[in-house]
Amino acid sequence: MLIVLPPSETKAPGGSGAPLDVASLSFPGLNPVRRELIAELSSLDVDTALEVLGISGRLRGEAEANRELAEAPTMPAIERYTGVLFDALDAPSLSGAARSRLAVGSALFGLVRANDLIPHYRLSAGNKLGGRTLRSRWGKAITAELEALDGLVVDLRSGAYQQLGRFREAVTVRVETPEGKVVSHFNKHYKGELARVLAGCPDEPDDAAGVVRVARAAGLDARVDENPPKSAPHQVILTVER
Template sequence: MLIILPPSETKAFGGDGAPLDFESLSFPSLNPNRKEIVDVLQQYDVDEAMKVLKISEALRAEAEENTKLTTGPTMPALYRYTGVLYDALDAKTLSDKAWDQLAIGSALFGVVRARDMIPFYRLSGGTKLHDATMKSRWGKSITEALNAEDDFIIDLRSGTYQTLGKVKDAVTVRVENSEGKVISHFNKFYKGQLAREIAGKGISSIDDILATPGFHFKEVNGNQITMVV
């Protein structure tokens, strides 16, 4: 099983790993795209980057980090990302087997596994670099890389990141309240809880997910599961 998590805008600074080594990353077929995007990002000075990334002066430090993508420190991807989903996931308490089954979608790296060592960066799935969308920059490469995985895939990425590399047979999860309305604010929190519960548990089918204790699932529509919270 492979669970693909969404990235987060918020990330932990620093790290104690060596600078980025593309050849050490999972899904090596994505390296040409990764290198090209890194190269484009580093062509912007900080002021230009802030405009392209549409961030305020308060986040200048994040744009500055993009100038150090190949020289700055790294840390495991699962520790790099922070925020609601990752708080609910609580990576430090997960088993080694759970870590083995987690990956993260990314505008910069396409998709990486939990232990891949990555630097701090700022780049969103909706950003345009030199007027090219992230979807056009990734083309079919993420889809092809994930389709090559001989695994049962649970795709918890948001719509923006799913469009960067759709996986036809992946299971997706919709989160609703008891009135049938889609949960937006706490969507990531509940997906983080679900990922925490099923990672490392030998899940291999939709039925296995539906049988997960502590969760209520209303329906299955094709490969989409609706979780009621």
């Protein structure tokens, strides 16, 4: 089983790992696009990068960091990303086996496994590089890597990151209130909780019903969606009070 998490805009600074080695990253079929994007992103002058990234001058350090992608220190991807989902996941407390079930969708790297070493960077799914959307830049590469995997894929990425490489056979998750309203702000928190439960479960589920079984055993209110959207035919609904 592979649990694919969304990335976060916020990232931990620094790191103690050697500079980025693209050849060492998981999913090597993504390397040609990775190298192109890294070269283009790191070549942007800071003022141009601020415009391309859609960020203000107060985040100038983010644009400056992109210019050092090839030389900057690295850290495991699961520790690089921060924020609500990753707080709930609490990756430092997970076993090695649990971490091996985790990956992160990324605008710059496509997909990275939890222990892949990556530098601090700034690039979002909605940005364009070279005047082209990242969806067009990735094409079918991410989808092909997901299709080649053995076992279940649980796709917790947000819509924008799913667009970079859809996989219709994945189990997706919708977080909603008891009244059926989509949960927005706390969505990431509950997906982090679910990811933690799934990563640490002793027996891997092999379908949406299996994901529901594991979630319920951990005290989460989950069910298989009986009327899923055509774009996500294997959807699980996680019901929460907020």
